[in-house]
Amino acid sequence: MMSKLIKPLIFLLCLVPLILLFRSFYLDELGANPFEVLTRSSGEWTLRFLLLTLAMTPLRQLTGSAWPLRLRRMFGLFVFFHVCVHLLTYLWLDHFFDWDEIVTDIIKRPYITFGMLAFTLLLPLALTSTKKMMKRLGKRWKSLHKLVYVIAILGVLHFILLVKADLREPIIYAFILLVLLLVRFKPALLHKIRYATQ
């Protein structure tokens, strides 16, 4: 009974940041430039959910619990949900669907190039996230979904390249990603952490 409730509860919890954001937007509480805040926040939540998704496999190895893997797909789809909001704010509020300008942006500005590339790579992952697709793709599913690491690196690079001078925030994301990549590709490290904490 309890375990059946956990997943829907976490689902609702994951919706909270964006609900609060749009509530503040509606109440005109986002300051002088609310559109900038929408883009910025949706982008930050994309990265947060992305790192959370990547943390699930190591968390399973660390705790032995099955829960992290049961939640992984949901978190992954929240990444996709947030990035769609983020992309929409860029296409609409920044460029008002001026496709000439958007294409120029993608070609000329590396941070946009990386962001768009990350979104494009995320598309097939979202589309193949169903159980049916998992079965149909079999072994290939796993190799396809390894793209998530490339996407995460592109996402963090996108953030690093867009800030003007203060790199503190993007560096925090980069550091967490680095740790997650290390424990993913050097599982020995994880064993050490596990023994150290026992």
Next chain:
Amino acid sequence: MLIKKPQDISSSEITEQAIYLDRRKFMTSSIGLTAAATLLSPHTSVAGYGGKTLKFTEDKIFDRKEELTSFDKISNYNNYYEFGTDKYSPAKNAQALTTDPWSVQIGGEVEKPGTLHLEDILKQNPLEERIYRLRCVERWSMVIPWIGFPLANLIKQAKPTSKAKYVQFETLERPSEMMGQKRNVLPWPYIEGLRMDEAMNPLTIIAVGLYGEVLPKQNGAPLRLVVPWKYGFKSIKSIVKITFAEKEPVSSWTKVAPNEYGFYSNVNPEVDHPRWSQRKERRIGDFLKRKTLSFNGYAEQVASLYTGMDLKKYF
């Protein structure tokens, strides 16, 4: 002072009715109502923002019936890295700054170097209102009713020598009160500069107030530069030092990213920032973006300063 009203910008071009009506939809709170009240009487300097009231002559030249950005927005959305790198922190963090007593050191290639006290500066320079557009390099803009005086007045009093080709400005460096200076985000103190003819141009002012009252601390109190045809970061805040020099000064932002922030930094829709196009901007409070104007709409007054210069090279 002769400043002609540019003929090429009609007020309908600046605030299209559609844009204007559209933004109403987004203004639902009481903040919106305050802005609307200000709009109805753009000339009355609404007292009561909390600052000391200033005596000044009203701007009759620059008002083009553009909607003023509300005091609330002007004083709560600031790029002032000395008080934090986001635009919301300065309004809170800048309150720690002591702005009285304040003095400005004048030096370099001048006949009359020395230290000027703020009270004396205010006594010697009659204040006037200047309603200017402010265009940030980040693609947003405001319309601000500054109170100040032409920088040229101050320069004439200092009597620059023939060697003075440039003016360098320096912001206060006081990490104990300017928390942002505890981190090396930018080389401190903040430095900016102008060519002598730019500094002497009648549009260039030293502002000491806005909306009829002394400057809020987050807006660069007690005195700051305002150069309306250049990107906002050129308009250096809380000035403590003005030096006249033969060589072109290197500004803080140029030191950090020379390919992104040049010495001139004139508002120019034709020259992209490496990371974004400068063709459009969002006026704070608007939903739709508007076209960015060459020299921020002040081409008639200042374009001649750059005759024969390749503005793509000298960006």
